[in-house]
Amino acid sequence: MSQQHSVQTMESHWGGGVSPFAVGWNKLMMWLFIITDALLFAGLLSGYGFVRQISPQWPDRSEVFHLEFIALMTFILISSSATMATAVGAARQGNRKMATRFVLLTVLGGLAFLGMQAYEWTTLIGEGARLYTNPWGVPHFGAAFFLITGFHGSHVLSGVIILAIVALRNALGRSTAEGVELAGLYWHFVDLVWVFVFTLFYLI
Amino acid sequence: MEKTLHQVSYRVYWLTWILLLGITLFMIAIGYSAIPRLPKVLLLLMTMFTKGSLIAAYFMHLRFEKLQLIYTVALGILVTAAILWTFITFDGMRILQLSLR
Numbered sequence: 546m547s548q549q550h551s552v553q554t555m556e557s558h559w560g561g562g563v564s565p566f567a568v569g570w571n572k573l574m575m576w577l578f579i580i581t582d583a584l585l586f587a588g589l590l591s592g593y594g595f596v597r598q599i600s601p602q603w604p605d606r607s608e609v610f611h612l613e614f615i616a617l618m619t620f621i622l623i624s625s626s627a628t629m630a631t632a633v634g635a636a637r638q639g640n641r642k643m644a645t646r647f648v649l650l651t652v653l654g655g656l657a658f659l660g661m662q663a664y665e666w667t668t669l670i671g672e673g674a675r676l677y678t679n680p681w682g683v684p685h686f687g688a689a690f691f692l693i694t695g696f697h698g699s700h701v702l703s704g705v706i707i708l709a710i711v712a713l714r715n716a717l718g719r720s721t722a723e724g725v726e727l728a729g730l731y732w733h734f735v736d737l738v739w740v741f742v743f744t745l746f747y748l749i
Numbered sequence: 750m751e752k753t754l755h756q757v758s759y760r761v762y763w764l765t766w767i768l769l770l771g772i773t774l775f776m777i778a779i780g781y782s783a784i785p786r787l788p789k790v791l792l793l794l795m796t797m798f799t800k801g802s803l804i805a806a807y808f809m810h811l812r813f814e815k816l817q818l819i820y821t822v823a824l825g826i827l828v829t830a831a832i833l834w835t836f837i838t839f840d841g842m843r844i845l846q847l848s849l850r
Contacts, residue, residue, distance in 0.1 A: 627766035
């Protein structure tokens with residue numbers, strides 16, 4: 546009797562049964578991956594903050610960037626997140642056709658973002674910006690810019706590839722709603738990181 | 750296995766989208782404005798975290814997950830970042846002092 550009471554107490558204390566997070570293992574793993582990846586970007590952005598603090602001067606962003614252009618990139622990425630969320634909603638409702646259509650729209654958004662980022666990089670490189678030198682006289686600026694936007698861009702590129710595969714699998718009837726949701730989580734994370742990069746690099 | 754599969758209305762996604770675009774425009778307006786640096790930076794950081802929270806809560810569905818998962822994600826990131834930041838900052842400040850000598 547006392548043993549039974551003890552077991553009940555332990556179970557009620559745990560309260561999570563066999564699935565404390567109430568999600569499948571693959572979704573939990575995706576969240577853990579997102580946490581670790583978030584820490585990677587936190588490290589990069591903290592490093593950028595430190596480098597900016599120790600630099601006696603920092604280039605005036607209005608001289609280097611075209612903010613309207615960057616705002617358009619942000620608009621595209623946020624919109625692609627909305628289309629991805631809609632795709633996840635459609636997949637959960639079992640509407641495979643709508644889910645595929647919205648995943649493809651998200652892929653288009655991602656490709657547009659990548660194209661614009663390539664244009665931005667090409668323009669800056671054309672103006673003389675390199676990893677260790679640049680015409681604005683702050684060597685760390687180039688390293689911080691290319692490293693952070695490059696890391697983010699590589700995440701966008703891998704996201705586009707993953708989403709293209711998900712769209713194809715979904716169209717062929719081989720993907721599950723959870724598969725679309727996992728790809729969506731990754732894509733929203735890429736959007737979330739851009740919110741931080743956009744604010745800390747282009748606005749402050 | 751018990752799984753939560755909340756069906757969120759499409760309206761919620763598109764409202765979040767409009768809100769995010771509105772906040773982005775607001776941030777750009779702050780960026781261009783002539784307000785002093787400190788309040789500008791604080792305002793931009795506040796709006797940045799608001800945007801991030803909206804994406805995590807509604808697009809990533811974190812708002813509809815169990816509290817255990819929300820705590821794991823939020824505390825996992827915040828606590829680890831705080832520990833790393835604390836240890837790295839001391840070294841960073843030391844390097845800064847050495848470079849100023």
